[in-house]
Amino acid sequence: MILSNEEITTIFNGIQDSILILSPEQVILDANDAFIRQMDLAREDVIGQKCYEIFTERHQKNQNCRTLCPLEKAVTNRRPCRMQLKRPGRKGQPRDVEVSISPIWNEKGEITKFIEISRDITPPVIDDQTSREDLVRMLDDRNRRLSAAQERLLHQDKMASLGKLSSAVVHEINNPVAGILNLVKLCQRILKEEAVSQAGIDLFIGYLNLMETETRRMSGIINNLLMFARQSTMELIPCDINELLDQTLMLNANLLKINHIKLDTRFAKDLPKIKGSADQLKQVFMNIISNAAEGMAATNGGTLTVTTMAKPEQRGVSIKFKDTGPGIPKVIINNIFEPFFTTKKKGKGVGLGLSVVYDIIEKHDGTIDVESRQGEGAEFSILLFENEQPATASAT
Structure with a gap:
């Protein structure tokens, strides 16, 4: 079954992780609703901008762009890249995000675009010590399950x-x-x-x-x-x-x-x-x-x-x-x-x-x-x- 453009757009905007479609030149071609909400910006202020203009509010790349940018690494290595870094969120508050970026290839084997999926992994502010301990246990359990799944895959x-x-x-x-x-x-x-x-x-x-x-x-x-x-x-x-x-x-x-x-x-x-x-x-x-x-x-x-x-x-x-x-x-x-x-x-x-x-x-x-x-x-x-x-x- 082939999905219609309307169905694809609905799925794209229904995903709760932030998604960007970027050109190899680092121009933002599209963004889903989750990204717009996270950045607290209007869509027209995002589409067509360079990614570093959105994340650093600069009109030129800085040194961090060359060393910490997952898109730079994906463009250079021509393969998927995953990393954790800090990015601004609502009202400029720094957030911890896990970013995965993959190239999109055409039938000629050329990279035409990149898709970036980012997830906010900033730990929530917890006042209650018991809740903090519950969170630690939950994270430990999740890590154990991920490790077990990976061991099964390797086996x-x-x-x-x-x-x-x-x-x-x-x-x-x-x-x-x-x-x-x-x-x-x-x-x-x-x-x-x-x-x-x-x-x-x-x-x-x-x-x-x-x-x-x-x-x-x-x-x-x-x-x-x-x-x-x-x-x-x-x-x-x-x-x-x-x-x-x-x-x-x-x-x-x-x-x-x-x-x-x-x-x-x-x-x-x-x-x-x-x-x-x-x-x-x-x-x-x-x-x-x-x-x-x-x-x-x-x-x-x-x-x-x-x-x-x-x-x-x-x-x-x-x-x-x-x-x-x-x-x-x-x-x-x-x-x-x-x-x-x-x-x-x-x-x-x-x-x-x-x-x-x-x-x-x-x-x-x-x-x-x-x-x-x-x-x-x-x-x-x-x-x-x-x-x-x-x-x-x-x-x-």
């Missing part, structure tokens, strides 16, 4: 990754099982001999050593699988990035093999440990590797190069994943970290993988960037820090 994404791995892991375990079975039969044949020679004993011991090696390999695969499958937590501990990558690549070894993908690891030695969630960082690596494998499978294989490097000037570690797949089209490269954005066929994915990656890296105060040309593969660059992110840093 669902993880289970989807495991689903993709299932057939590859079965093959990875089946091969040593078949080898062990053959070795058991050979051992049985030796034991059936009436007098076992020294050569037979040596052969028997060799077979046992091979069985132990294959059993340990299976145990490593299964342990890694179980560790990855458990519920993720945001417990921050010192993490060895090379070790986490090794564990994740072990799980993906057969997935890469059956898709004819060569693995090239270039791990720097003596990397500083990163304070982070081992479970969630492995989920990041799993999603990026899985996406690269799917892309290269469509082109009959390729090479995945995983590189780690210390960044002492930024007190961090750089991790790069470079593939030789089909690459990412320029018109969608700025959308790939958005929730539910996917180019896969229906039923093949809901578009949460890279959104989860972006969210986890952001929670670690890290950065993630992607470079790609269609037909020339893609490279994801992650920068994680030992403690807190420096003032200026990039994942290069």
Whole structure:
């Protein structure tokens, strides 16, 4: 059912959060009734004005516009932006607002407008101590529910990754099982001999050593699988990035093999440990590797190069994943970290993988960037820090 313009306008003005439609040049093209009420202005005094003229009552940008403006960030990064800041409300009273701003793209992949949704999160003035405590409990409960919902989302994404791995892991375990079975039969044949020679004993011991090696390999695969499958937590501990990558690549070894993908690891030695969630960082690596494998499978294989490097000037570690797949089209490269954005066929994915990656890296105060040309593969660059992110840093 297609909504009429009148119905769209009714919905637009019925939303209680403030909404602005802005041009890339920061001109206010439209505003809903909630914004007009919040600012206590006439509509004709808002439409056509620059946003900074409304919020700062200045006719030119100031330094805050360049550093704190969510629209500036969205225009520069060409991706959605969310932040909290102070803005004037009725009678110029400063209010705490949570602002989300997203680009609107046309069919040519060009940004034509931005939609900004802002919510007043200023705590109400409470005189009564009991009411204050009730509010704190209510906020704590809300935060717990949001955290639980996010943990469920992360776990669902993880289970989807495991689903993709299932057939590859079965093959990875089946091969040593078949080898062990053959070795058991050979051992049985030796034991059936009436007098076992020294050569037979040596052969028997060799077979046992091979069985132990294959059993340990299976145990490593299964342990890694179980560790990855458990519920993720945001417990921050010192993490060895090379070790986490090794564990994740072990799980993906057969997935890469059956898709004819060569693995090239270039791990720097003596990397500083990163304070982070081992479970969630492995989920990041799993999603990026899985996406690269799917892309290269469509082109009959390729090479995945995983590189780690210390960044002492930024007190961090750089991790790069470079593939030789089909690459990412320029018109969608700025959308790939958005929730539910996917180019896969229906039923093949809901578009949460890279959104989860972006969210986890952001929670670690890290950065993630992607470079790609269609037909020339893609490279994801992650920068994680030992403690807190420096003032200026990039994942290069």
